Amino acid sequence: MKLNNLTPAKGATHTSKRLGRGQGSGKGGTSTRGTKGAQARAGYEHKVGFEGGQMPIQRRLPKFGFKNPTRVEYKAINVSDLQALFDATGIAKIDLDVIVDAGLAPVKELVKVLGNGELTAALEVSADAFSKSAIAKIEAAGGKAIIVEE
Numbered sequence: 577m578k579l580n581n582l583t584p585a586k587g588a589t590h591t592s593k594r595l596g597r598g599q600g601s602g603k604g605g606t607s608t609r610g611t612k613g614a615q616a617r618a619g620y621e622h623k624v625g626f627e628g629g630q631m632p633i634q635r636r637l638p639k640f641g642f643k644n645p646t647r648v649e650y651k652a653i654n655v656s657d658l659q660a661l662f663d664a665t666g667i668a669k670i671d672l673d674v675i676v677d678a679g680l681a682p683v684k685e686l687v688k689v690l691g692n693g694e695l696t697a698a699l700e701v702s703a704d705a706f707s708k709s710a711i712a713k714i715e716a717a718g719g720k721a722i723i724v725e726e
Contacts, residue, residue, distance in 0.1 A: 650705055651681040655713050656693020658701060671702040672724065689714075689721070 595607035609616040625632045658670060661678050672687060681687050689701060691709025698718035706714075711721045 648686065650688035651685040652688055652690050653680050653703070654690050654692040655695045655710055658689070658699060659693065659695050659697060662697045662699060668697065669700045672704075675703070695719075 593603060593608070594601060595603050596605075598604045606616065614620050625634055627633070653675065657680055661670065661674070661680070662668065665674075665678070667674055672681075675681050675687055676683055686704040688705040688707070689703045689710045690707045691711075691713050695713045695717045699714060700720045700722065701714055702722040702724050704724055706721045706723065714721045
């Protein structure tokens, strides 16, 4: 194999239409643009969403919904994930750095601990938020739930 005999895979390339090269080519004259009008001329650009004068879809359909500008998004981590993390590493003091290092949450996201699963280890957990059931399970196992203030 050499650089001079490399070719694209069969069917990967297409020959381009040669437009405006005389009537004998079958694509001369109007060069497949039809007759007259803005689209037949050079430099034609349509507006985004333009549908040939038909009412565009973004104006046909009504506006709906609401995006809350003050919504706070959390990355959810269950109590069972904390138990698995403790079983794997043996770390009893779990803070945001330990959670990020374990790959349970990205660096810049807020973390909320939820109460799904069982917890047997007495852990000291630091996170941005906790559900009531998560706090109950952590404290029932002899641990502490600490809310991180930023």
